[in-house]
Amino acid sequence: MSPELEVQLIAVIVATACALPGAFLVLRRMAMLSDAISHTVLLGIVLAYFISGTLGSPLLFVGAAAMGVITVALVELVGGSGLVREDAAIGIVFPALFSIAVILISRYAGNVHLDVDSVLLGELIFAPFDRVMLWGLDVPRALLIGTSTLAINLALIGLFYKELKLTSFDPGLAAALGFAPTLVHYGLMTMVSVTAVGAFDAVGSILVIALMVAPPAAAYLLTDRLPVMLLLSVLIGAASAIAGYRVAHWLDVSVGGAMATMTGVAFGLALLFAPGRGLVAGAARRQRQRWEFAQQMLTLHLLNHEGAAEASEECSLRHLSSDLRWRADFAEEVVRRAERGGLVRRAGPALTLTERGRQMAREASLR
Amino acid sequence: MELLTALFTDYTLRTVALGAALLGVVSGVLGCFAVLRRQALLGDAMSHAALPGIALAFWLTGQRDSLVLLIGATVAAWVAALLILGITRASRIKEDSALAMTLAVFFGLGLVLLSALQKHPNAAQAGLKTFLFGQAAALVEEDLRVMALLGVPALLCVALLWKQFKLLSFDPEYAASLGMPTGFLSVLLTTLMVLAIAIGLQAVGVVLMSAMLVAPAAAARQWTNRLSAMVLLAAAFGAGAGVVGAVISATARGISTGPAVVLCLTAITLVSLLMAPERGLLWSAWRRRQLIAPVE
Numbered sequence: 001m002s003p004e005l006e007v008q009l010i011a012v013i014v015a016t017a018c019a020l021p022g023a024f025l026v027l028r029r030m031a032m033l034s035d036a037i038s039h040t041v042l043l044g045i046v047l048a049y050f051i052s053g054t055l056g057s058p059l060l061f062v063g064a065a066a067m068g069v070i071t072v073a074l075v076e077l078v079g080g081s082g083l084v085r086e087d088a089a090i091g092i093v094f095p096a097l098f099s100i101a102v103i104l105i106s107r108y109a110g111n112v113h114l115d116v117d118s119v120l121l122g123e124l125i126f127a128p129f130d131r132v133m134l135w136g137l138d139v140p141r142a143l144l145i146g147t148s149t150l151a152i153n154l155a156l157i158g159l160f161y162k163e164l165k166l167t168s169f170d171p172g173l174a175a176a177l178g179f180a181p182t183l184v185h186y187g188l189m190t191m192v193s194v195t196a197v198g199a200f201d202a203v204g205s206i207l208v209i210a211l212m213v214a215p216p217a218a219a220y221l222l223t224d225r226l227p228v229m230l231l232l233s234v235l236i237g238a239a240s241a242i243a244g245y246r247v248a249h250w251l252d253v254s255v256g257g258a259m260a261t262m263t264g265v266a267f268g269l270a271l272l273f274a275p276g277r278g279l280v281a282g283a284a285r286r287q288r289q290r291w292e293f294a295q296q297m298l299t300l301h302l303l304n305h306e307g308a309a310e311a312s313e314e315c316s317l318r319h320l321s322s323d324l325r326w327r328a329d330f331a332e333e334v335v336r337r338a339e340r341g342g343l344v345r346r347a348g349p350a351l352t353l354t355e356r357g358r359q360m361a362r363e364a365s366l367r
Numbered sequence: 368m369e370l371l372t373a374l375f376t377d378y379t380l381r382t383v384a385l386g387a388a389l390l391g392v393v394s395g396v397l398g399c400f401a402v403l404r405r406q407a408l409l410g411d412a413m414s415h416a417a418l419p420g421i422a423l424a425f426w427l428t429g430q431r432d433s434l435v436l437l438i439g440a441t442v443a444a445w446v447a448a449l450l451i452l453g454i455t456r457a458s459r460i461k462e463d464s465a466l467a468m469t470l471a472v473f474f475g476l477g478l479v480l481l482s483a484l485q486k487h488p489n490a491a492q493a494g495l496k497t498f499l500f501g502q503a504a505a506l507v508e509e510d511l512r513v514m515a516l517l518g519v520p521a522l523l524c525v526a527l528l529w530k531q532f533k534l535l536s537f538d539p540e541y542a543a544s545l546g547m548p549t550g551f552l553s554v555l556l557t558t559l560m561v562l563a564i565a566i567g568l569q570a571v572g573v574v575l576m577s578a579m580l581v582a583p584a585a586a587a588r589q590w591t592n593r594l595s596a597m598v599l600l601a602a603a604f605g606a607g608a609g610v611v612g613a614v615i616s617a618t619a620r621g622i623s624t625g626p627a628v629v630l631c632l633t634a635i636t637l638v639s640l641l642m643a644p645e646r647g648l649l650w651s652a653w654r655r656r657q658l659i660a661p662v663e
Binding site: 252259 | 402408411460463466467470471473475481581582584589620621636647
């Protein structure tokens with residue numbers, strides 16, 4: 001496999017692994033916990049490094065994941081005291097843990113290759129150079145880690161799908177049915193922590209947040225069904241990864257940065273063009289409703305004055321401007337549309353309702 | 368004692384301590400409003416989002432002048448805040464997702480711009496490191512002047528519009544019914560917060576900025592129910608932590624100023640959460656025992 005293909009494969013796998021737990025974070029309104037966790041795992045790595053003495057040990061993985069869970073527990077402890085709100089608790093806890101990590105590194109680990117900014121930023125381009133042997137196969141380490149993370153996430157979501165779904169949408173009901181929302185919550189947080197550790201080798205811990213939150217947020221705008229949302233999150237994440245890689249390759253810029261930017265572009269597209277819920281669809285719907293409402297007003301007005309003495313006077317295009325306070329060109333357009341829709345007939349200046357128009361006016365007045 | 372005289376005579380220490388204290392005051396004051404208006408994490412998102420602004424300002428002007436870069440940072444952070452507000456208003460995306468997404472996507476865009484800049488002779492990597500962790504130890508008088516230029520007007524603005532900001536924070540509907548321009552005031556308050564962030568980027572960097580805004584306010588909140596006292600306390604906590612953090616990092620090996628200041632603030636917050644009269648955890652535990660005692 002060529003290095004370029006390997007980098008793209010890693011990018012897709014990491015994006016997929018991130019999107020799965022991310023979907024539940026978005027649904028549970030806990031997206032900012034990914035921000036906290038992805039920073040504090042650094043402390044877990046440092047502490048595990050002090051215990052194990054090497055940077056290659058799997059203990060680093062365990063330490064980092066554990067620290068992610070500890071972060072969440074601390075946030076809940078501080079927030080649960082009722083003295084500060086949960087978001088403020090996040091803002092206090094993670095910088096404190098991160099500060100401890102930075103000080104520990106600069107004081108005791110300055111001579112090893114444990115660079116804070118490489119953890120924060122990562123570099124996907126170098127991933128193919130760090131290789132391991134697996135069953136006689138020579139694979140990049142990032143690919144192995146990414147695939148393992150993805151496998152763990154798939155397995156956990158597959159096994160606990162019902163629990164995750166119920167606790168995300170109705171924690172009260174879940175608790176009443178004996179589903180242990182707290183347990184599921186910490187399980188999900190462990191998954192997020194493991195994913196953050198597995199992914200930041202490749203893209204860095206800040207960009208992990210983009211991969212975790214933006215694709216599911218875009219998917220959330222496109223569907224109301226959880227399975228569809230999970231699938232769309234994965235697809236959008238993978239597409240952003242590939243697009244990001246291509247853009248980075250083309251412009252010769254940071255791959256991780258371009259991937260994150262592409263997830264933002266994907267979300268922006270969903271925000272604008274999502275069918276039904278997108279901004280464009282919303283604007284079009286409002287426009288359509290405006291004309292429909294105006295035509296209803298027109299038929300009601302005509303019905304009101306139908307057959308009365310002043311009918312010929314009231315039921316003219318000119319009169320609509322003064323009676324309904326419509327601008328002349330607006331009134332003209334409404335009448336034109338109503339005529340096309342078979343609601344009114346025009347004979348010179350006078351307007352008369354068709355049977356269909358009368359029907360519409362009666363329905364509108366009954367509502 | 369030696370330390371105390373060094374604080375006044377040693378040029379570097381004095382500059383760093385002054386810078387950190389100034390940041391502490393400005394972010395302490397504005398953080399109070401952020402926390403009260405439930406925008407504690409907006410600061411975190413905005414500080415990350417400043418990166419592309421810094422990169423663009425550097426790219427367009429080719430200067431490393433701190434004022435130019437700060438203007439870039441301010442504009443980008445401001446755009447991010449508007450986007451977050453717009454996304455939550457216009458769609459069913461909740462605030463936490465909007466914050467996290469904007470934070471990370473802007474940061475990614477910043478990395479793209481920086482890596483494009485790297486081909487320029489003025490390598491940008493050093494700039495990125497400064498952005499992430501601040502450069503408190505390298506502050507010079509010129510930087511202090513820029514910080515004061517941004518910070519003092521921000522504080523004056525809070526003092527002048529005190530009554531309006533107070534009402535906006537506690538009862539925005541009532542403020543609107545009185546005919547106050549709440550939208551404008553809200554944007555103004557966010558802009559002032561951006562100024563505090565711009566100052567903080569110089570001193571403590573992106574990652575730790577959220578603590579500078581949130582921790583002093585959260586700590587001060589425990590001691591008082593009055594906004595004026597809370598704001599003054601938060602400013603004092605911020606300034607105190609700034610000075611102590613600067614001194615610690617000057618005397619101990621391998622402790623940079625940003626983390627030192629943040630850990631001081633964390634300590635203050637912990638003490639406040641535990642000990643503050645009326646609200647503190649120890650206090651309320653003791654009062655519960657007092658209430659139960661007569662029954663036994």
